[in-house]
Amino acid sequence: MLATGGAYEVVLPAPDYRERAIPPAGRPAFDDLxxxxxxxxxxxxxxxxxxAYVAANRELVRRVHRLVAVWDGEAGxxxxxxxxxxxxxxxxxIPTxxxxxxxxxxxxAD
Incomplete structure (x- = not known):
């Protein structure tokens, strides 16, 4: 996205999301993004x-014009x-x- 001149927004569920959901090895990439x-x-x-995750997902859907989801099609x-x-x-x-x-x-995820 950035390499083509695009931009993106991030919707975070809560201030502790990084510590609760991102494994330590993934935190540098998370912080960079x-x-x-x-x-x-x-x-x-x-x-x-x-x-908090429901609120973040709904805010994401509220903001997008198109949704691209990485999903296996299985019910959560x-x-x-x-x-x-x-x-x-x-x-x-919304086109999905x-x-x-x-x-x-x-x-x-561990």
Whole structure:
């Protein structure tokens, strides 16, 4: 995105998202991407959790003109799962593209 002159915004569920959701090895890349964002939006939730993730997903859907989701098409196990976000976008007639690279599989995030 940046290499082509584009920009992006980040919606963070809560101030503790980095520590709660990003593994230590991924934090330098996370920090770099966050620092290059044109805007960083916060949901107002003090702590990460399902409610904060739902709010972030809804804010994301509210802001986009097109949604590109990396999703295997499987139903999620909570209200903030990708299937719910894709559903919200589709209900609002937001063009939605679902990508799932050949050979990709879910793994547990540690």
């Amino acid at each position: 966050l620092g290059r964002a044109a805007e960083v939006v916060h949901t107002g939730f003090p702590h990460s959790g399902t409610a 196990c909570h209200e903030a799962a990708t299937d719910r976000t894709v559903g919200w976008a589709r209900q609002r007639s 593209t679902v990508l799932w690279p050949p050979g990709a599989r879910r793994t547990r």
